[in-house]
Each structure stands twice: as C-alpha cells, then as structure tokens.
Ligand SMILES: Nc1ncnc2c1ncn2[C@@H]1O[C@H](COP(=O)(O)OP(=O)(O)OP(=O)(O)O)[C@@H](O)[C@H]1O
C-alpha cells in the first residue's frame with residue numbers, strides 16, 4: 287500500500303472561512319426507540335471536528351447509519367444532538383443531504399459552525415459501489431459539491447466502500463484526510479512487520495466481508511490461523527457439513543448469505559488446515575444458555591447457535607497462546623444478551639495477552655466497553671476496513687485521496 291504521507295491532511299488545509307464537507311463514520315448501535323445506543327464512534331471524530339471548528343471552518347458533516355431495510359437504518363438527528371454535547375456547542379441538523387434545503391443549511395454556516403446532514407444511505411445511489419468518476423456524477427455529489435470548498439475524509443471505518451460520499455466528492459473537490467483516517471493509516475499500514483505467527487479471529491455478522499478477507503490473507507500467507515466465530519463461524523460449520531438446525535439456517539438465508547456457504551466450503555478445501563471451526567455452540571434452552579458439541583447437533587427446531595462454547599474457547603485459547611499477532615473483528619456471539627456474552631468476553635480477553643493485538647469494528651468496540659475488556663495494542667475505529675487494510679490491499683477511499691481531485 288502506498289504511504290499515507292502522499293495524502294494531504296488537515297495540516298495542508300487553509301481552514302478559516304472554508305466550507306468543508308467532512309465524511310465521518312458514526313454508524314452505531316441503535317436503541318429500540320431509534321436513537322443512539324453508543325457514542326464511541328462519535329467520540330472518535332471529535333478531534334477532527336473540533337479542530338476544523340476552532341480553525342474557523344464551516345463544517346457540514348456527512349455520514350451513513352445502518353443499511354437499507356435494517357433495524358439500525360435511522361436518521362442522524364440523535365447523532366447531531368450527541369455531537370453537540372461532545373463538541374460543547376450547538377450542532378445543527380437538517381433532514382436532507384443534497385437538496386435545496388441541504389445546500390441552504392450549508393451556505394448559511396458561519397465560521398466555526400457545524401451542521402449534520404441526513405443519513406447518506408437514505409438515497410439509493412449511496413448504497414452502491416462505483417468507480418470514483420462515476421460516483422462523482424451521482425445526485426448526492428453533483429447536488430452538494432457546488433457548496434463545498436474542500437472535502438475531509440475521516441471515515442476510516444467506511445474506507446473499504448467505493449460509495450459516492452467516500453470516493454465521489456474527492457474526485458471533484460480537493461480532498462484531505464482527517465485525524466482519525468491519518469492515525470489509522472499510520473498504525474495499520476505496517477501489518478507485514480508485525481510478529482508471527484499471525485492469528486485472525488473472524489466473528490460477527492458480515493459474512494461476505496469476512497470471507498473476502500479470509501481468502502486474501504490465506505492466499506497471501508499473512509495468516510497462520512483463521513479462527514471463526516459468530517455468524518461467520520456458523521456459516522463455516524454448515525459449509526463443513528454440520529447441521530446447525532433450522533433457526534440458524536433460516537437466519538443465514540434471511541440475511542442473504544446462503545451463497546456464502548459454498549464460498550466457505552471452497553476456502554475449507556483450499557486452506558482447511560489453517561481455518562479453525564467452533565467445536566461447540568451455545569443455544570437458548572428454557573431461557574438459559576445451553577451448550578451443544580457439534581456431534582450433538584442439530585439443536586431443537588427454534589434454537590439458534592448464538593455463541594461459541596467452552597470446548598471452542600479452550601481450542602482457540604491454545605492457538606492464541608502461541609500467537610505473535612492477533613487481529614480480531616466481530617463478536618463471537620450475541621454479546622448483547624448476557625447468556626451469550628461469554629464467548630466474546632473470554633476470546634477477546636485471551637487475545638490481549640498476545641505481543642501485538644489489533645481489534646476493530648463498531649459492535650466489537652461496543653462489546654469491549656460493555657464487557658470491560660482492555661489491553662489491546664490498537665483498537666481501530668474500523669472493522670471491515672481494518673481487516674481489508676490488514677490484507678495489505680488498497681482502500682478505495684484512500685486511493686482516491688492519493689490520486690487527488692480533477693482540475
Ligand atoms: N451467532 C450469532 N448469531 C446472530 N448474530 C450474531 C452471532 N454472533 C454475533 N452476532 C452479531 O453480530 C453483530 C456484530 O457483527 P458485525 O460484523 O457488524 O461486527 P462489527 O464489530 O460491527 O464490525 P463492522 O464494524 O465491520 O460492522 C452483533 O450485533 C452480534 O449480536
């Protein structure tokens with residue numbers, strides 16, 4: 287990957303009086319009432335936003351929240367309220383992203399003022415991936431770019447997505463890295479120098495991303511072991527011929543991940559000796575955690591595999607004990623429910639003993655806080671983005687900043 291030194295940063299931007307579109311990643315867990323459940327990702331961007339405000343910028347914040355159709359696909363109004371508290375000054379909010387109302391809200395900013403625009407993914411083009419030139423022609427970019435003098439990307443956690451708000455704006459407006467992006471690139475750009483053996487722990491629910499990453503790190507010889515957990519582990523178990531029962535299978539099908547089972551099977555064929563699968567799983571039985579070895583599966587009809595069990599933890603712990611570097615993304619189970627937090631708690635705690643331990647992800651960070659786990663060498667704001675970077679592959683939103691805008 288090219289050196290991050292090739293990217294302009296806030297040090298290169300003359301901020302006073304400049305209208306700056308700042309892309310942040312505040313994609314966060316959401317409560318049942320549709321408001322923010324955790325503000326860690328907002329806190330991460332406070333330095334960048336405060337610096338731009340203090341230096342007299344006129345700041346328009348761009349961000350996505352959730353995925354279309356998902357429970358966490360909500361407005362950014364409560365994010366704006368929380369940002370206002372974190373920044374210690376009023377932060378505006380407008381329920382538009384590139385319309386007249388949005389342009390007007392941005393044009394009326396005074397030096398040192400900040401407004402949050404609406405969830406970029408409320409517009410279908412933003413949930414598609416494009417080449418930068420094509421992304422620059424989307425309604426979002428052509429609508430908003432005329433009122434921006436500069437674009438700052440601080441959204442490291444979304445930098446693996448080639449979506450309009452990430453690659454379109456810096457194609458037509460001078461682009462700069464914010465402080466979060468800058469420091470993540472500094473820390474994560476050196477994966478090939480970290481101590482071996484390297485163990486990757488792939489948990490959580492974003493199965494296609496995890497399988498992409500697994501292919502890449504196994505093919506390139508970056509990973510000595512890949513430990514699977516969470517929904518990712520469940521998909522690998524099914525790919526290995528284990529009958530996880532209807533509830534887990536239906537969940538995977540409903541998420542649109544059924545085809546991933548074949549991809550996981552191909553990976554097992556090619557690199558099975560380096561991929562570790564759960565040896566037992568926890569289900570909910572009579573309201574309690576109940577652990578079943580894979581030989582005792584399938585569970586009863588409505589029981590889904592919600593966590594890894596003790597045999598798996600012992601097995602994974604042995605591998606982690608010898609690791610030089612551990613890289614983790616995605617909880618090992620549904621840690622939001624107390625009976626299923628154990629896998630995440632124990633696996634992640636064990637990883638902190640490695641000489642180098644790197645962890646990332648939105649829900650992962652919230653799990654670490656909830657479970658009180660500390661001691662990692664680096665906690666990244668990015669999950670999928672950190673993993674992609676740790677495959678030593680370019681991130682589209684970074685490449686476009688390196689290439690510079692069209693004159
Ligand atoms: N066995 C399981 N069944 C269902 N959901 C699970 C299971 N294990 C973990 N999860 C869920 O996975 C979700 C988090 O996965 P996700 O891949 O989004 O992690 P993340 O840390 O947010 O990464 P990223 O930042 O890349 O999104 C949690 O909400 C958790 O409940």
Ligand SMILES: O=C(O)[C@H](O)COP(=O)(O)O
Nearest residue numbers: 311313443444648669670
């Ligand atoms: O949480 C993340 O990993 C980023 O915000 C990207 O979200 P996405 O996986 O929905 O694109």
